[in-house]
Amino acid sequence: MGTEWNLKNPYLTTISEKDVLNGPGATKETRHVSILLGDSGLTYRAGDAIGIIPENPKDIVEKLIELLGFNPSQEVESHSGKVTLYNALKKDYEIHRLNKKFVKALPGLLSDDSGSLIEIQLVKSERNNVTKNTSDSWELSTDGDLPANYPIQSKNNPSAKAEIITKDNDAIEDYIWSRDYIDALQDFPSLNFDTPEDFLSQLDKIKGRLYSIASSPDAHPGEVQLTIAIVRYNHHNRDRAGLCTGYLADDVEVGKTKFGVYMSPTKSFLLPDDGSTNIIMVGPGTGIAPFRAFIEQREIDKSTGKNWLFFGDQHEATEYYYKSQIKGWLDNGVLHDFTTAWSRDQAEKIYVQNRMLEHGKEIWEWINDGAYFYVCGDKNYMAKDVHAALIQICSEYGGMNSDEATEYVTQTLMKEEKRYLRDVY
């Protein structure tokens, strides 16, 4: 049921809520988004993820077409078939950030006119004022800066600028980091495309974004709930947003806007088959998402295994997501332990791995007793630090040296027993 829906053939649906989870005064924006599964037949398990296909913001599409100098209603050949240029740029291609292929091709894309401009440069000047009998002279040095009284102050040569930007990988990454195609067209007014297709051929196809599902299908039938950190930043005096998170937060209207979704089932990030198994879950920030689903599921299944959640974010006052639900679980005993790390509520940072180390003895006892250990959230920093903390705990309390503890965590727990599971991104 529902298996016909996929990335290429997504189910079109709407949302029923997108509430901000942060309290007043927060510096970040995290939303609880509910997607309606309607008549799709789509099913999922706690631990699965869902894919969302975003669209580009209307104002960015319009500005881009204006700068390109084409007609938005013009029919073009896109990978989705024959569509208007407006629709191709709204739905089919990523335009919110330059791609590497485009930046690498920049020197060649600049129109021939700019490349073949003849540059005339004055190298020496001497002017005599006959009435005052004074003289004003200068000679161009080779060290770069133009003399203050040089007749033309602009050193702006598009070809030279493009060469600098594409000098090496770091320069390309630097240019891409804060710019989209609007910035590039404004930086290089001589950038010219004969046809819309010439421009489209430089772009990447729009990609779906995955989100760990934050709900149990049994607790919320017909819905998929998500915990989404909205990506926002400002570069070159323009407010910008992540493509999918900006789309959901700013453009998708509750109950109205239709967009495509598809399921992305997990292979292994699942609850233990045996409900009496204890589980430890480490999920700071949006990493809490699948653990809300796990706990909801264990509550409904009346699983007897104990549940221990490590959660953290910037401030308790503004980032304590799902507070009343968590309090309810602590009251009714579904959540055996809840350990928090509010990173910015004191002078020094406190992270989930610091809390793990404080509870090292207990964590080792749970693991040694057969508990599953789950991690979800940031891959680049948090998951690595939590991994190191787990090894340290196994070494300290499990009587292993550091090599043995590493082997135990990465081989025994992860690969052989498959009870150290990660959903990191």
Ligand SMILES: Cc1cc2nc3c(=O)[nH]c(=O)nc-3n(C[C@H](O)[C@H](O)[C@H](O)COP(=O)(O)OP(=O)(O)OC[C@H]3O[C@@H](n4cnc5c(N)ncnc54)[C@H](O)[C@@H]3O)c2cc1C
């Ligand atoms: C299996 C899986 C599960 C996931 N689950 C969740 C989840 O539950 N919740 C969640 O919120 N996310 C989750 N993600 C991440 C999610 O898929 C998206 O990557 C994320 O929401 C950003 O998407 P976007 O389209 O809004 O941003 P994009 O447009 O794709 O941009 C994101 C990129 O913007 C860049 N960026 C960030 N800040 C700046 C800045 N200041 N200047 C310039 N560039 C910047 C970063 O390089 C980042 O990679 C998950 C990812 C995976 C793979």
Ligand SMILES: NC(=O)c1ccc[n+]([C@@H]2O[C@H](COP(=O)([O-])OP(=O)(O)OC[C@H]3O[C@@H](n4cnc5c(N)ncnc54)[C@H](OP(=O)(O)O)[C@@H]3O)[C@@H](O)[C@H]2O)c1
């Ligand atoms: N692939 C992606 O696109 C991706 C993936 C994950 C996160 N992000 C970005 O991260 C932003 C927010 O994500 P999020 O809300 O899930 O939270 P987050 O940024 O991961 O932060 C959650 C908590 O983790 C803390 N933290 C920072 N470094 C840590 C470390 N090394 N070890 C343990 N904890 C650490 C943070 O503290 P401090 O902030 O106080 O240091 C905060 O308290 C999003 O806007 C998104 O751009 C992007």
